[in-house]
Structures are given as structure tokens and as C-alpha cells.
Amino acid sequence: MTRRHLAAVPSLSLALLLALLLLAGCASPGEKQAAAPAGSTITLGFSAWPGWFPWQVAGEQGLFRKNGVDVELKYFDSYTDSLNALATGTIDANSQTLNDTLASVAGGAKQSVVLVNDNSSGNDQIIAGPGISSPAELKGRTVAAEQGTVDHYLLLLALRKAGLTEADVQFRPMPTDAAAAAFVAGQVDAVGVFAPFTTTALKRKGSRAIATSADFPGAIPDHLVVTRDLVSRDPKAVQGLVSAWFDALTWIGEHRPEALQIMAKRAGVSVSDYESYDKGTTIFTLERNRTAFSGELDGRAKEIADFLVSSKLVDRAPPLEGLFAPQFVRAVQP
Template identity: 40%
Template sequence: MKKIVGYLVMAVLAIVILVGCGNDSSGDAKTAAKKSADKEIKIGVSAFPGWYTWYAVEGFKQFEKNDVDVELVWFNTYSDSLQAFNSGQIDGVCAALSDTISPALKGVDFKVVLVNDNSSGADGIVAQSSITSLEGLKGKTVATEIGTIEHFFLLNALETAGLKESDIKLTNMTVENAGPAVISGKVDAASLWEPSLSYAASDGDTNLLFDSSKTPGLIPDTLMVSGDLLKNRSNDVQKIVNAYFDGMEDYVEKPDEALAFMAKQADISTEEMATAMAGARLFSIKDNYEAFNTKAEDYSYLPYTAEKTADFLLKQKMVSTELSDPASIFDSTYIDKLYKESPDKNVPDTKKQ
């Protein structure tokens, strides 16, 4: 009888311990969930004028004013930011629309929720002064960062001149290295974005052959966010979108201060930043709303742009499969809500800076 009672006592104690452990586990799970909800949201940014605007948003403290904890993570090399996003190391990333196609085809869970700008001269091809036309690039050494928007832009530019990639000697370099390479004469030409573009076009015996003002709407610059962030912290995504446009209103009212925040990150003068920004057409809330929602058979409509971009990438064998549903890349929820509440918020006219 004593043994039986002993066994019963031990069993009861075991149940109590197990229940206690179960409660601790539940508590740990809740704590982990809360920590995840409170975790700083990391957004990858790299050197392109339309994306430096995020540093104006940060400088004007609009993340804090909108009650969202955001860290802007700087990447010297653009492709590194894409890899960090695709591997889940950061929650959002500034990306050209062309660079959303490959992740979509590979099943990366994300959506484009915001368009910062359209490149309107902020991307371009600079060549040695002896080369005076795109046709003159045939057989020449041209540097760019392979697999990125500049590679895509270069291929489009070549196509307008009846050339293809095999007609040039393509050299893989980051934009930061390609600019000095064309200035020094190590390469015949380079496909660049600002601020490297302005330096390369003015600092050497070079000339600007072609820029993105000749391909309007081809290069929308966007904010991609992860599916996990959309699912678990949708309210914070809305706050980020709100903060961005609040920051743009500050930019309109205090352009010198905004440019100073941006120039500090770029390590250039405010005057140089203003020059770089002249090639970016910043999108207002209304511009965003129309780009997401107003169907058109031209580059003003994001799904159309995605479809044509994907077709071009497939043709160039930069991707291996067709994009069956271009609209699936986009989520207009956050822009739609903001448009209904504040349709008239303004953005700077960068051409007048």
C-alpha cells in the first residue's frame, strides 16, 4: 500500500511539473510573439536618389511621429540589399521594379506597397568622348552591375540602337566602381545611376550618351516588404507608408533641410544632392494610387510595367520562366487607405531644386 501511495504521489508531482512546464512554454511563446511585434523593422537602402528620401523621413523624425520603430540599413552595394531581403535578413528593401521579378518567380513572399519615384534622367550611360552614339558602343567594353536595374536599363538602351548584349564586351562592376573606371579610361563606357552618373559625365573626358528621361516609366523605384511583415504587422506597414509621405511634405516645406539629411548619408554636398535628385520624379500619393489602380496599356500602370519588364528579362535570359500574374507583386491596400484620407499631400518638384 505504501508503494502504491508513493507511486501516486510521484505521478501527481510529475503532472504538476509537466503542467508548470507547459505554462512556462506558453508564456515563452507569448513573450516571443510580443518581442517579434516590438522588434525594429529593418529597411534596406542603397545609393539611388529616390531612395535617399528615406533619410529625409528619418531626419524629420516621421517614423517616431507615426509611432513605428524603423531602422534604415545602408548597403554600399545594391545587389547585397536584394540578397539580404530575399534571405529574410531585413524586412523591407528599396528596389527597382525590374528587380522584383526574379524574387517573384522564385517564390519569395513579398509585396510592393509604395512607389518612391520614376527615374527620369537618374540612370544613364556615360562613354569616352570619342564615342558619340549608342551605336558606337559596338565592340566596346561597357561596365555595369550584372543582374541589377542598370544591366536591365543598359539592355533596353542598346535595343533602341539595334544592338544586343553580345555586341558589346560587358564587364561586371558595382556602380561605385564603374563610375571611376569610365572616368579613368579603364572601360569605354558604363551604365550608372546618380550620384555616380553626374560625376562620371562631368569629371573625365566623357559624355552622356543616353539617360532614363528617354525611357519614361521604365524604371519605377519601389518599396518591397516581406509577407511576414504584412501578415503580422500590417498596421506598422501602414505607419511606414504614412511616415514616408509626411516626410515628403516636410521636404516640400524645408527642401534645404531635407537635402542636407540626404546629402549627409550620400557624403556629398546639398548642391550635388539637388543635382542628383533632378533625375528622379518623386511620386505623390495620387501618383501612387493611379499607378496601382488605373489600368492602362502603358508604363503608367504598374502591372503593365511588370509584365513588359518580365517579358524583356525572359527574352534576355535573365530569368528562366514567364511571370504569369504581374498584379500579384503589388498590394495597394496601404496607398488606397492613405489616398482616401489625404489625397492631396504633396511631394517636391525635384526639377526645380
């Protein structure tokens, strides 16, 4: 199970490239895929991250139907697969990080951010074993993380702050779940993981988080991202998705015990474990969304884009024109 993939070096991931080749192979020469008509079922993808499980609540409580949109929720065990599905048009919408969206756009995908789900404020962590108390002490050590994920990005941020680069550590790329298991088994000295895999990693005796997303406020924002095709052909459906999200947050606030059961079940963890993730995920209210879309996100996107280029995680800076579509959160009735 993976989350929050930053895009494989140098641009689109290998998996995405293969998917694109497969799509091309299935089409006849000159054939163009027809866009689904307005009013059709919208496929919304999400994966393992505390800030995205409210979508499960929206689905189970009929909040999409309430807002006039027919939605098929598609849960991805692999976050990378969800990114590739959106980039290739297999799904219409997906919850993903701004980092990943920028990387996809840099590779040619046409996507728009229409909602801020949350900011990671501690649930992405660099966890080290006994004897390591700071990122500076990672020099010469083995560090595992899923290459191209935001936890790889967090590692690079933490190393840079400590005056180091990836060349100063022995980086071992592996899937997030495998990385957490390898760390617990003592096969690597440190690991970059996100919740709920932080819980797994911290089972190693003497382990501790030496850097988290809380140390880099706003560096890892999460969003509802849709294809620009959907924005143009069915804006009412996009509005329905956005409005359903805020209805879900309201329902969760009014029925918290039941909501926690729904979200913990989807996450595959206990309710108590799920509640422990609350402090590490800052859910954005409607007001906070509107503030973010009033210029804050533009500055954050430029900062992330510059970092992706300087760290050689993408070949070139993504075009930012059309990236943000603020009209949908502005139209939500409080």
C-alpha cells in the same frame, strides 16, 4: 556601393544563394524560423539612390514614431546586399526597383510592393567617351556596368533600340563604383552608372550621356517592398511605413534647406550635387501613387517580366499574383 541590382543570371544572385545556404546550415533539421510578433521593431533597408534618401529624413524627424511604428533604418553600402537581406528575411522591408523585385520573385521570394518612391527619369545613364555619340556607335566597344543591375538593363534597352545586342559589344562586368573609375581612367569606352556615380563618370574629358532612363519613361520605377509575411502579420506597421513616407515628403517640402543637408550628408555628396539629381528622379505624390496602383503598375510589371525572360536575366517569368498591395496608399489620409 551598388544600387538597383536586377538579379544575377539565371535567377537569384550567387550572394543570395550563399546566404540561403548559410541560413539553412544554421538551422536544425526541420527547424522553422519564428516570425517576429506584430508590433515589434521593423527593419527597413535602403541604399544609395536620390529617391530613397527621404527615409533618412523620416528617421531623423521622428515620423515613424508619429505613425505608430518602431523602425530600425538600415543603410546598405551595397544595394545587392539589401536585396539579399529582404529575400532571406533578414530585414522586413527595402527600397528597390520593380525590376529587382520581379527577379527576386522569379527566384521564389515572397514580396509585395506597397509604395512607389519614384521613377528614374535620367539619373541612370550610359556614358560614353570621346568619339561616341549614340548607342549604335557602341558596336565593338568595351562597356562596363554591374552585371544584373538596372544599368545593365538600361544598356540592353539602349542596344536593342539601336538594333544591337550585348553580343555586339565587349561587356565588362564590374561593381558600379569600379566601373565609373575604370571609365574615367580610359580603361573602357563606355559605362552604365546611376547617380551619384554619373558625376564621377562625367569627369572624363569629352564624355557624355548617350542614353538615360529619361529615354525609356517608366522603365525603372523604385518602390518600398515588404515581405508578404509582414503584410499578413502586421499590416499596421506597413501602413505606418507608407504614411511616414508621405509625411517625410511633406516635411521636405516645408523645410527644404534642412532636408537637403540631411539627404546630402547621407549620400556623401555636397548639397549642390544632390540638388543636381532632382531632375533625374521623379518622386511620386500620393495621388500619383494611387494612379499607379490602379492598373499602371500591372502593365509595367508584365513588360519588365517579358524583357527579363527574353534577355535571359531570369529563367522564368515571375508570378504577379499578390505582387502589388494597393490598400496602404489608398488608406493614407491626404
